[in-house]
Amino acid sequence: MPLLSQQPYKARDFKVSGIDGISDRTIQMHLGLYQGYVKNTNAVTQRLEQFLREGWTAAPDHPEYAALTRQLGFEYGGMVLHEYYFGNLKPNGGTLDPNSRLGQTIQQSFGNIDTWMKDFRAISAMRGVGWAIMYQDPMTGLLSNHWIDLHQNGVPSGFKPILVLDAWEHAFLLDYPPADRPKYIDAFLRNVDWSAVESRLTSEKAIRPTGEQW
Numbered sequence: 001m002p003l004l005s006q007q008p009y010k011a012r013d014f015k016v017s018g019i020d021g022i023s024d025r026t027i028q029m030h031l032g033l034y035q036g037y038v039k040n041t042n043a044v045t046q047r048l049e050q051f052l053r054e055g056w057t058a059a060p061d062h063p064e065y066a067a068l069t070r071q072l073g074f075e076y077g078g079m080v081l082h083e084y085y086f087g088n089l090k091p092n093g094g095t096l097d098p099n100s101r102l103g104q105t106i107q108q109s110f111g112n113i114d115t116w117m118k119d120f121r122a123i124s125a126m127r128g129v130g131w132a133i134m135y136q137d138p139m140t141g142l143l144s145n146h147w148i149d150l151h152q153n154g155v156p157s158g159f160k161p162i163l164v165l166d167a168w169e170h171a172f173l174l175d176y177p178p179a180d181r182p183k184y185i186d187a188f189l190r191n192v193d194w195s196a197v198e199s200r201l202t203s204e205k206a207i208r209p210t211g212e213q214w
């Protein structure tokens with residue numbers, strides 16, 4: 001791990017409000033949770049750096065060193081995924097244009113947008129807490145939907161998050177009971193900033209035929 005404590009991670013300032021179906025109260029509470037991930041990421045990083053300075057890496061089985069190293073993946077993953085989530089929310093974000101680069105890439109990947117949407121909705125509604133994420137494979141340029149547990153579990157290595165939905169209950173519990181998660185998913189999809197999502201796509205030049213090796 002790099003030495004980061006001299007440049008602690010700073011929480012980003014998201015101006016998200018007026019989301020139809022996700023209250024400002026929920027957003028403010030949720031931003032507070034995000035700031036907690038930033039705080040914990042910095043705290044874990046500083047403690048791990050202390051180990052390095054004291055030469056404790058010579059004892060990798062030290063329980064605290066091992067536990068904190070594992071925890072860093074959880075805290076850092078939670079921090080970054082929340083930034084993607086708030087970064088792809090915008091009041092009345094518009095509709096996904098099938099002729100846009102994003103729309104075309106989804107159709108290239110799933111055959112049509114309806115199929116992609118059904119899959120993304122189904123993943124978002126899965127039991128348990130986690131994230132529904134549409135990723136792009138930088139090797140092929142193609143998109144795929146995934147369920148991520150606990151921020152760091154299930155992440156397809158090297159894939160880039162393109163559209164991120166927080167399906168933890170804290171994301172909607174002030175507005176809907178747990179059984180009404182589909183209403184939250186509907187609200188999320190009504191307020192996606194599609195231009196922000198599209199800007200996350202890798203450059204077209206990077207798209208390669210499936211299976212081609214580097």
Ligand SMILES: [Fe+2]
Nearest residue numbers: 166168170171
């Ligand atoms: Fe969250």
